[in-house]
Amino acid sequence: MVIAGPPEYMGKRRWFILAIFVCLLAFSCGRELMAEHKHADNHLTAYNHSLATILVEYASAVYMSDLTQLFTWTCPRCSGLTAGFDIIELLVDVEHCLQSFVGVAKDLNAIVIAFRGTQEHSIQNWIEDLYWKQLDINYPGMPDAMVHHGFYSAYHNTTIRPGILNAVERAKKYYGDLNIIVTGHSMGGAMAAFCGLDLVVNTEAKNVQVMTFGQPRVGNAAFASYYSQLVPNTIRVTNDHDIVPHLPPYYRYFPQKTYHHFPREVWLHNIGVGSLVYEVEKVCDGSGEDPDCSRSVAGNSIADHLVYFGVELMCETWRSCGIVMDSLAKEYGKMDVKGNIVFSRDSSILRMKTETNIGGDRM
Structure with missing residues (x-):
């Protein structure tokens, strides 16, 4: 025989059971979300x-x-932590005002590829132009992925890409199958990202790492998702109130139609007051748009864009695409009809270079 309690007791009991069920369901969902977030972060590189x-x-x-x-x-900038670097090719696309080099860093046991940032008459004009940039080209082989045409073309549709790929192939021939590290600042960071993706997707290169400084957004959320899967060993360093990582603008209410950073960001900023101020290097989450990193402040500083870790990231003068070279450089350079130049070390020099043992990782 079942003895039923008073009606009010039975009602409270049912509400109590329902409350327990809701709590268990919420707890289960919360655990699943946390696990998925952690899993995504595990695929990203350590800083x-x-x-x-x-x-x-x-x-x-x-x-x-x-x-x-x-x-x-x-x-003057080729000493310090980069002393002993062996340049294989120096690429200057005068027509599009672009510059890059490829070489081997023995201490890193890696091929290093570097891209120059914007070298316009006025960086202010370039920054103002970024406010109005639109997603205007589909990235090949990535459904729904859209990118900025100018950044994409700067790497893919100039003399830079074939020179880079040729130099990487030559470096591997003479130095072995080294890791590849791609870097750049500002627009050079955008080109570095496209280069890293290109090396992975189109040349099936292994162990590709990308680290950029003050890089603008280059594509939408779909592109960012594809990129983070294909080139997970990527770090975007941003500095305090640097304006460029905030551009082109991100609109959180239209995540699929707006520009979106790929992970992982490391945000340099100062905390404290008065004499108790020190720099923090905050490793951000795996979203690419961590609201607690550079997005937590106004991006309104050009000064923060031009200096990272105390190192100046700009040209010596504000001349547009000005270059200087003497007869020694001309001996190693080849110039096309448009004035674009490729400086390459010949095979005999590379053979002599490979007699030096490559090793001694500084990291």
Whole structure:
């Protein structure tokens, strides 16, 4: 025999059971979301401060306009943490105002590819132009993925890409199957991202790492998702109130139709007051648009865009695409009818270079 309690007791009992069920359901869903977020982050690279301080010097050196000093790695920015770097090819696309180099860093046991950022008459004009940039081209082989035509074309539709791929192939021939590290600042960071993706997708390169500084957004959320799967070993370093990582604008109410950063961001910023101020390197989440990182502040500083880790990331002068070279550099350079130049070390020099043992990882 079942003894039923008073009606009010039975009603409370049913509400109690329902409350327990709702709590269990919520707890289960919460655990699942947390597990998925953690799983996504596990596919992203760990941040290495020492590597960042090395690569920012390569991103600075590629701005040098004296091509002789840059090609021979004797420029004022070609010492310090990058001393002993062997340039294989220096590429100057005068027509589109682009510059890049490929070489081998023995201490990193890697091929390093660096892209120069914007070299316009006025960086202010370039930044203002970014406010109005639209997603205007579909990325090949990625459904729904759209990117910025200008950044895509700067890498894919100029003399830069064939020169890069040729240099990587030559480097592997003479130095072995080394890791590849791609870096750049500002627009050079956007080109570095497209280069890293290109190497993985179209040349099936292994162990490709990308680290950029002050990089703008380059595509939508679909592109960011594809990119993070294909090139998970990527770090975007942003600096305090740097304006460029905020551009082109991100509109959180239209996630599929707006520009979206890919992960992982590392945000450099200062905390504290008065004499108790120190720099923090915050490793952000796997969303690419962590609201607690650079998006938590107003992106309104050009000064923060031009200096990372105390290293200047700009040209020596504000001349547009100005270059300097002497007869020594011309001996190694080939110029096409449009004035674009490729400086290459010949095979005999590369053979001599490979006699030096490559090793001794600095990281």
